[in-house]
Amino acid sequence: MSKEYGSCSWGPDKDGVSSPSRIAAPILAIPAWERAYEAVLVGDSLALGARFCPVQDADGGDRARYELAPGTLVAVAPPRSSSPNRAYAVEPDGTVAEVSLVEAEDRIDPAGEGRRSWRRRCVRAGLTDVPTRFTFQRHSYEVGVVYPWGGEDYVAVVTRAGERYVWARAVTYAEAQSLGIA
Helix, strand or coil: CCCEEEEECCCCCCCCCCCCCCCCEEEEEEECCCEEEEEEEECCEEEEEEECCCCEEEHHHCEEEEECCCCCEEEEECCCCCCCCEEEEECCCCCEEEECHHHHHHHHCHHHHHHHHHHHHHHHCCCCCCCEEEECCCCCCCCCCEEEECCEEEEEEEEEECCCEEEEEECCHHHHHHHCCC
């Protein structure tokens, strides 16, 4: 599926002069069945904000075109979906570029980049803020010690340990900062 990027170019008016009120605007073209929304953060995750209205349909209605202002972040989602699957950024020079969902989050809230990165690291390890029980034949885990988990270094803290089980949760971002590992 190809992505169309470009600018809306208005031709000269009937006198042969371009109107200053009709300036070129960045255009995002996506399949008509997808919807474009303002990219917003809810908690620490990218979410769908206000829906943009397409300015024109072209090619028999199979592409929807959205006229956007420079600096706009757009989240795209399929119909009946409550979470974005792609994001686009309109650069100051008017170009439209696809960006990762992570980059879109960081453009909205640059100060929270480290916190979100730590959360993704813990999720990759399969841990949450709530302690989860894991069963082992034998183990040497100790309560209150931070361990590597699921291929990620120093993301798990053991909260309870028995002979054949361990309760572990993700190290919070504040704890990681105080330990100097975030």
